[in-house]
Amino acid sequence: MRAKTLDQFLYLLGYRTKSIFLNPFHWCVVGVYWLLLGYIFALLIEQTGRAYLGAPIWWCALLSMMGSPILCMNLFSKNNRADFTLLLQTIQVPASCIILSHYIPLLLLFLIIDSCLLTQWIFLQYYGNPDVGLHASAFLGLFGLQAAYLSLGVLCAAMTRSNLSSLFSHFGLLVVSWLLYYANHLFQDNLAWVSNILREFSLYKHFYAFLQGAFFEHDALALGVCIILPLYFASLALKK
Numbered sequence: 436m437r438a439k440t441l442d443q444f445l446y447l448l449g450y451r452t453k454s455i456f457l458n459p460f461h462w463c464v465v466g467v468y469w470l471l472l473g474y475i476f477a478l479l480i481e482q483t484g485r486a487y488l489g490a491p492i493w494w495c496a497l498l499s500m501m502g503s504p505i506l507c508m509n510l511f512s513k514n515n516r517a518d519f520t521l522l523l524q525t526i527q528v529p530a531s532c533i534i535l536s537h538y539i540p541l542l543l544l545f546l547i548i549d550s551c552l553l554t555q556w557i558f559l560q561y562y563g564n565p566d567v568g569l570h571a572s573a574f575l576g577l578f579g580l581q582a583a584y585l586s587l588g589v590l591c592a593a594m595t596r597s598n599l600s601s602l603f604s605h606f607g608l609l610v611v612s613w614l615l616y617y618a619n620h621l622f623q624d625n626l627a628w629v630s631n632i633l634r635e636f637s638l639y640k641h642f643y644a645f646l647q648g649a650f651f652e653h654d655a656l657a658l659g660v661c662i663i664l665p666l667y668f669a670s671l672a673l674k675k
Contacts, residue, residue: 443528447536455540464502468548471498476555487565489646491552492573496642499545499581500613504605506544507588508598510537511673530670538589538666545581549574569648576645579658583638583665584609590665593672613639 455461475491552574559565591605618633634640638661641654 440529440532444532444536447528447532448539451536452540452543455544461506461544464506465544465548468495468498468502469551472548472551472555488552488555488559488570489573491555492577492646495549495552496577496580496639496646499548499577499584500609501606503541503545503581503584503588504591504602504609506541507585507592507605508602510589510592510601530673531666533673534589534593534666534670538585541585541588542582545585546578549577549581552577566648572648572650573646575650576642576654576658579645579655579662580638580642583658583661586662586665586669590669590672593669609638612637616640616643 472491472495475494476488479490556565556570556574587608588601588605591608592601595601595604615633615637616639618637619627619630635657638658641657644651644654
């Protein structure tokens, strides 16, 4: 039974991967990202001469917040929910397999986008002496942040009925998460603990620690929870 489920999952994964990577729109998105990140990198070298990719990685995180809602908004809206129910009942494909078959190809797409930053790091490695540990932490934080963005996007797509609903709910959720980083300005003195709790809900806060080269277990755990839980709830929403 497990072998059959694995075969079904691999088939769905291959189908979704092929449909995403053969879509010209997705390659246009990748091209826009590469163009913007290349321009930011060139501007950084020209103006500062610093061998650190902090600015391009930060901008990639910000652009990912804008791009992930666009990539996720039509994952399930074009398919009738009754079709998914029939698929689950007839061939007994777990909902988690359907969710992952949509999630993993998008994650690979972001890895292709991040390869532009890796090329820039190789350039710095050849002509300078960049901090390997600092950049490794920043890359890890960026990938975790992007994975969390896509996970929330899959959840919004599974819970909504239209492209626009998924787009605006996902983007609004990411913006609120980003702004919660500045929650320490909302409450002071005796209510400072409320600000600290609100800041923990900010994905940007946990990413920023990685960007500074500080690896803390609670930041990695927070990003991991924001990846796993939305995917789990999306699989539950898909069954209904």
